[in-house]
Amino acid sequence: MHKPLTSRTAAQALVDQLVINGVEHVFCVPGESFLPVLDALKASPITVTVCRHEGGAAMMAEAIGKATGKPGICFVTRGPGATNASAGIHVARQDSTPLIMFVGQVERSVREREAFQELDYRAVFGSMTKWTTELDDADRVTEMVSRAFFTATSGRPGPVVIALPKDVLSERSSAVNAPAFTQVETSPGAEEMTELAALLAAAERPLLVLGGSRWNPAAREQIEEFATRTGLPIATSYRRGTMFDPLHPCYAGDLGLGPNPKLVARFKSADLIVMIGGRLGEIPSQGYKLLDSPAPQVKFVHVHPGAEELGRVYRPELAIHASPIRFIAALSKLDIAPSAEWRAAAEAAHAEYLAWTETATPQPGDVNLGEVMTWLRDNAPADTILCNGAGNYASWIHRFYRFRNYMTHIAPTSASMGYGMPAAIAMQRLHPERLVLSVNGDGDFLMSGQEFAIAVQYKLPIVVAIADNGMYGTIRMHQEREFPGRVSATELHNPDFAAYARAFGGFGATVEKTADFAEAFAAARASGMPSIIHLKIDPDAILPGATLSGIKKAALEKA
Template sequence: MQKSNGPRSAAQALVDQLIVNGVRHVFCVPGESYLAVLDALRDREVAITVCRNEAGAAMMAEAMGKATGRPGVCFVTRGPGATNASPGIHIARHDSTPMVLFVGQIERAFLGRDAFQEVDYRSFFGSIAKWATEIDDANRVPEIVSRAFQTAMEGRPGPVVVSLPKDMLTEPAMGADARASEPVETFPGAAAMAEFETLLAAARQPFLILGGTRWSEAAVRSVQHFAERFELPVATSYRRGPLFDALHPCYAGDLGLGPNPKLIARIKQSDLPILLGGRLGEIPSQGFTLFEIPGPRADLVHIHASAEEFGRLYQARLSIHATPIGFATALEALNPRAPIRWGGQTEEAHKDLIAWTEVATPQPGAVNLGAVMVWLREHVPPDTILCNGAGNYASWIHRFYRFRRLGSHIAPTSASMGYGVPAAVAMQRLYPERLVLSVNGDGDFLMNGQEFATAVQYNLPIVVIVCDNASYGTIRMHQEREYPGRVVATDLRNPDFASYARAFGGFGVTVEKTEDFPAAFEAARAAHAPAIIHVKIATDAITPSATLTRIKELALAKA
């Protein structure tokens, strides 16, 4: 435990507590409401990434938490600064990501007077943050910051918001630093593991589904070895693909948007679905249709780090309160009691996955985004980090790109637009030696495209791919389905994104044919600078398995 060495300000105590907790990166948009903290950070060994918008800063912190399992840290100013940051808090809550947002607040004497930029942060963030609080006593800074980190990581991780009144930050803080916060790993009991082993021995079609957070490299390896010993088919939840090697013979695919129909059928036929780490929300459950609610027909086994998740949707046959790390450790002791009855099904499931993802499906227009994803998976290093936001372009990522390692996909399960560029900036700051890709739609990119300037400022050689179909494509797809032929409010008139990159001081290139992409990508890499590859795709190419024209035809026929 670090002791205080004489009087220090609350701002200095706060920075000390961050360092105790291993914080080495913070993201911010500066504000006068927390100048004391910026001054306290100035001479400390904490890298500061100054962003162009608070939404970008909060998403960078969320991405850092997602990648490391430790809270990503963001500082924003009061009022508009805090409200701008709220998308990052929403993402962290839905994605179960540890994160701490510090918000500069007005002086304590002005509270309740509707003062300049005043917001009640407990009320504003109360429904989306895991905890929202305000520090009104300088001596309690170590205590509350320590609790914020613990809360963000414990059980089901999530975001914490801490409000910092401006006058409090300059007051003396006499308390000592708290110890570093560490999440408690929960291990399954012997009785639970015995029942799990009995259920597995009696099963004829078990299926393992991986999701959630609080994983480690060791836990991923242990689960892989368990799947190998039992020849179990394995699926990953929405945007949790890196939890299992896509080329492993036990892997059957991901439960995202537009999944392989054969995968869905297999899981529905399973008599022992095993859900490890995840919650199986709306997207991975295919609109809550994968299992019956509240009582699944099959003998569902649910393993989760937070007991509050049990019975929220599904009444499982067996609920095991354990973190993925704790449960994976217990799996090391399990071995099959009898010959495996379902091994051939696992082999067939993997063959179906390969057939589903091997070759890009034909698409309208001169650029086939599926072929671009196939090329990328064959030519980038296995430890490449791919970041993306939301939009129909992502369906080509999920189907054709193959994630091989933990932490290689950083994307929001909340499907929040504007995430790809900020996340890529954070990942390149964290891993300067690795290739970081940001894949975006055109509307998606311009939600936070200004953070390309942040990449230029810090000389971060991220490669940004902008898939330009001149449309809010996902909404256009639903529009054609619900109101065929009545297009409104979804067309976009876009800039020259390659010129946009050059205007900021980066590299830019345009791709209008599939066969031109490899050379463009190599040129972007050779530039050793932030780069944008502007890929022009047909508006009609809406998903790997459908076109807008076909969706409209089917809707009109149905009408």
């Protein structure tokens, strides 16, 4: 029988549970509503990163959850702090990332009076989280934290929010420590695997698509070995490219924004689609057009760790409720005969992928972002971690950069702007020995650019590249398609980003010609400081192989 611990506060018990569950990093913007927790963290082995905005703190925690598969942890204060952090909560929800956010709350004695910065957290975050609750009893703190870890990681992972009334944190707690959480893995049944084997044996043009979360390096290695043995062609979902080696002869490419048209055609012509781990949401399904809903026109096998996702959009021929790790382990043991036809299709698909991604397309202006990406692809270490947010600039990353190692791309599938800077800070904290890149658009960067101060504060030598075209490029592109020539609310006036870096105490360089990028990058690395490389991009260079003026002209002609 556990002996009650009576000599600690609820705040100390909470921090003790974080330590027990292996938490190494916490991200926060401090608030008086959780001062007892900050005090308890001071004496703990946990590294605390103090952020400049709660959205940044939540995104940093989400990046940790994405990279490790274990819940990222952030603390924010009540009211404005919590609502600022909601952007990171939404990323965790759509990206299926385990995250636990602890948020301050008013004292219990003044609740429901709309006290200072009071929020009903269950109402505010209920639709974005797997579980939102409030700690009312100091003696239940270890129970609540334990449940949060299991909830955030089980089934389809996602965010959990726990509100902490200020008065509860200072109360004494007799709660015993709960054991560390363990990942709950679901395994496929023998009958499902036998049926899958039969479906594969009968398929002439199968395609496996990898996505979602809850993968690990071993699962990636096993699926690559399975592809090598069988010759099955493999594609990856939007921003899940690190799940398979892009230079493997069976790799067909990624189904994201602006995918290879030949890969889209190959998906449409397949007679069996096996979706492993992901949801085949709006982006990878190309606006829900690749498969009919609810009844796909092709045999569809859906493997997912969350039972609620099976049949939610598409009725599968075969639904397999299993985590990718356990499913891939079972798949690797199937006696699937190698197929010359599959191998030929995979080799053709891989050749198409290489041709699509090998050489940067010409673009207007003196800085070709595609050539910058191919230079980084060929010169950055294979274990470099690239972080980015959202914007048309990311199209050059997806097309021309290749992620050779597992979890070297940390980016939101929800396409949330402002993500690349916080994520890079989190990754440099997690992997201080590795090169971490943050690639951003100009509008994208300034949604969280203040976090560069944190990189300087903690001496994190991240290299930030900012593609500056003076506008919200993605929105401008759609604007020219729908309202050609009628520019409204998409133009930006930007600072000198190199000077911005120096103002914070970092290194800054401006690149106005592609040929100058390598020298600027080397200088940034040699500085040993957080760095910003300001890339001057022609506004007409809107997408690889497309121009804004061309889009506008086509729209005017159509009108």
